[in-house]
Amino acid sequence: MNKNVCNGTIFSHKTKMVLSFINGNTNPLTIVNFINKKFGNILIYINPFRKGRFSLSKFSLTNSLGIDLGTANTLVFLRNKGVIVNEPTVVAINNETGDIVAVGNEARNMIGRTPGSITVVRPMQDGVIADYDTTAVMMKYYLQQARKKRSGIFSTKPSVVVCVPSGITKVEERAVVDATKVAGAKEAFPIPEPFAAALGADLPVWEPTGSMVVDIGGGTTEVAVISLGGIVTSNSINEAGNKMDRAISHYIRQTYNLMIGERTAEQIKVEIGSAKPTTEGKQMDIRGRNLLTGLPETITITEEEITKALQEVIEKITESVKTTLEKTPPELSADVMDRGIVLTGGGAMLNQIDKVISEETDVPVFVTENPLESVAVGTGKSLEYIQHFRNNPNVASRANID
Secondary structure: OOOOOOOOOOOOOHHHOOOOEOOOOHHHHHHHHHHHHHHOOOOOEOOOOOOOOEEEEEEEEEEHHEEEOOOEEEEEOOOEEEEEEEEEOOOEOOOOOOOOEEEEEEEEHHOOOOOOOOEEEEEEEOOEOOOOHHHHHHHHHHHHHHHHOOOOOOOOOOOEEEEEEEOHHHHHHHHHHHHHHHHHOEEEEEEHHHHHHHHOOOOOOOOOOOOOEEEOOOOOOOEEEEEEEEEEEEEEOOOOOHHHHHHHHHHHHHOOOOOOOOHHHHHHHHOOOOOOOOOOOOOOEEEEOOOOOOOEEEEEEHHHHHHHHHHHHHHHHHHHHHHHHOOHHHHHHHHHHHHOOEOOOOOHOOOEEHHEEEEEEEEOOEOOOOOHHHHHHHHHHHHHHHHHHHHOOHHHOOOOOO
């Protein structure tokens, strides 16, 4: 490497020393790639908007995590290992003592099968914390799971990047930050969910070109147009996977007088759900409790019925996409027309939803390769730009931790 470019002394990251660089004529990303190749596990801060000085941050990538704290699922990303925790955002609580009985997959398996002394709750509702104490305990559990699944042990508390909806308030964002610290994080940095989704989908978020992402999660659908490392225009609505499940349950109850559980509704959505009618003619047998007789009953439902049940939710999602496009500057709209819209999140896996959005907007729509993990992967990639998020807060003010 050119000595005129690198002006500083290289120290071992194990001794927590800092390396400073002065930007010459060489592309900073070239230097970053070189350093990461030689001295992996070190984070280099680059301000993509400012030529000049850039430096090695005190933020060690070996001791940092990215967390997608979703309404339906929570994923934890560790650099060089990928997603190491992927469990439902569900907690089982003992009503008599208030103790946590189970978290994650174990708690989800209890849904609809618990005695009166145990309640299964989802501490996240519509993308924000509904139960602070339970969320903190749950996140502590996931951080412990992350420690077990990585080689070695966190020598210190990890620094965490955690996703929040783009429409979140300062109070709601602060609750996420505080809960993450209570769970055992040294420091926590919230980043907008659609930005993380775009990073995870490998969109050129740092370039002067428009990229549009639609993240259909469990509690919220996040729509955003991103350019030059920031969100230009966005929209966040509480119409997503959970609303689809409730719509299916409501339809079956109204049509067949049959009550089904939360997990059954989700299974129906996954197996025969579709955003528009198809010629496949899928059918599915489901079991539930007849509301008239009170006895168990089995019925057969079709794909066409579920498409009808989901129609209202799908219409609201497509309307949100259209609204965001209407607010997008003309130059960026042209970029979106050329590059298309990228769908991420579990809801992007619904059959035909990409075609419905494309038909409604006249814009090409693509589903990213791994929609379930896009946001989590994006949080992991954002670790490399942690200083950018320190200096460019989403909505709330952060303490100066440099």
